[in-house]
Amino acid sequence: MTASSSQKMVRVLVVEDEPTITEFLRIGLGYEGYQVDIAEDGATGLRLAESGDYDLIILDLMLPDMDGLDLCRRLRAAGREVPILMLTARREVADRVAGLDAGADDYLTKPFSFEELLARIRVQLRHRGKAPHDATLRAGRLALNPETREVTLGGRPLHLTPTEFDLLRLFMAHPRRVFSKEVLLSRVWGYDYLGDPNIVEVHISHLRDKLGDRPPRLIRTVYGAGYAFHPEEAEDDAA
Ligand code: CA
Numbered sequence: 375m376t377a378s379s380s381q382k383m384v385r386v387l388v389v390e391d392e393p394t395i396t397e398f399l400r401i402g403l404g405y406e407g408y409q410v411d412i413a414e415d416g417a418t419g420l421r422l423a424e425s426g427d428y429d430l431i432i433l434d435l436m437l438p439d440m441d442g443l444d445l446c447r448r449l450r451a452a453g454r455e456v457p458i459l460m461l462t463a464r465r466e467v468a469d470r471v472a473g474l475d476a477g478a479d480d481y482l483t484k485p486f487s488f489e490e491l492l493a494r495i496r497v498q499l500r501h502r503g504k505a506p507h508d509a510t511l512r513a514g515r516l517a518l519n520p521e522t523r524e525v526t527l528g529g530r531p532l533h534l535t536p537t538e539f540d541l542l543r544l545f546m547a548h549p550r551r552v553f554s555k556e557v558l559l560s561r562v563w564g565y566d567y568l569g570d571p572n573i574v575e576v577h578i579s580h581l582r583d584k585l586g587d588r589p590p591r592l593i594r595t596v597y598g599a600g601y602a603f604h605p606e607e608a609e610d611d612a613a
Contacts, residue, residue: 383409384504385427386495389419389445390434390461395484398565399432402488406547408495416440423449428456429504430495433478435462435469443476450477457498461486485564489540496520511546513592514608516585518546527585527608537562538581545593545603554600 386408388399396412403410411428413419416437423431423445431449435442446458460473460481473481479501480494500521511518515528520543525532534542540562544553555574559567578601582593592607 383407384429384499385409385411386430386432387411387413387419387422387428388432389413389416389423389437389442390432391415391436391438392434394565395434395461398488398560399491402491402561406492414438416442416445420445420448423454423456424452426454426456429502430498431456431458432491433458433460435460435473443472446473446476446478457502459491459494459498485566487540487564488561489544493520511543513546513549513603513605516546516592516605516608518543532584534581534584535577537577538584541577541581542585545601546605549603549605552596552600552602558601 384407386403388396388403388410390396390399390412391414396414400410400412411422413422416439419431419433419437420440422428433442433446437445442460446460449456449458457480458478460478461484462469462473462481463484470481470483479498482491482494509519509521511520516525517527518525518539523539525534525539525542541558544558544561553561555571558574559571563569563573578593581587582591585592587593587607590604590607592604594602594604596602
């Protein structure tokens with residue numbers, strides 16, 4: 375069910391100079407089965423992008439040597455049709471419009487959560503017929519569709535908040551994998567989340583309630599380590 379299981383690896387080029395973000399993307403996208411290259415400046419980014427080997431480019435607006443918009447325009451002028459997701463630290467509508475005018479397919483405003491980024495990537499890859507993920511993640515009676523964001527338990531719809539949905543998608547995509555609270559914060563709340571880390575417990579508790587998740591749990595607490603999803607618990611009486 376992971377991205378790497380059936381199709382050839384999807385190659386993503388990240389053009390960004392901020393180490394916090396490149397590290398966040400390198401680890402996170404690698405974890406999801408994407409092959410990731412990083413270019414820390416516009417010139418390197420342009421050279422790699424022109425090789426044409428990428429399925430998607432994540433492009434920061436502010437680069438040390440070049441404006442991301444220029445890079446985007448140059449790629450489009452050269453006939454490169456690869457999907458481009460722009461990252462922008464600024465919130466002005468004008469920047470977003472300029473990004474799309476320059477030929478970007480979509481944009482994300484920093485700070486963004488990793489789950490939000492993944493959803494945007496899937497949309498772009500699906501448009502190009504390269505969606506690497508199975509449409510629906512299943513565990514026994516539980517089904518989650520990352521594209522429509524619908525979740526059902528025993529065929530009945532579950533109404534999850536966006537945060538609960540993102541947590542469940544991450545767990546279901548990586549059964550039995552232990553996620554620390556820090557990783558969950560970074561993946562679901564964003565790489566620069568500075569609030570109370572105990573927010574994770576609160577949302578997991580709500581999610582468990584909605585799933586009717588009783589011991590031994592579907593979302594299990596791994597003492598001193600974090601949380602792990604155990605799909606076998608969804609086989610029978612999870613409701
Ligand atoms: Ca930057």
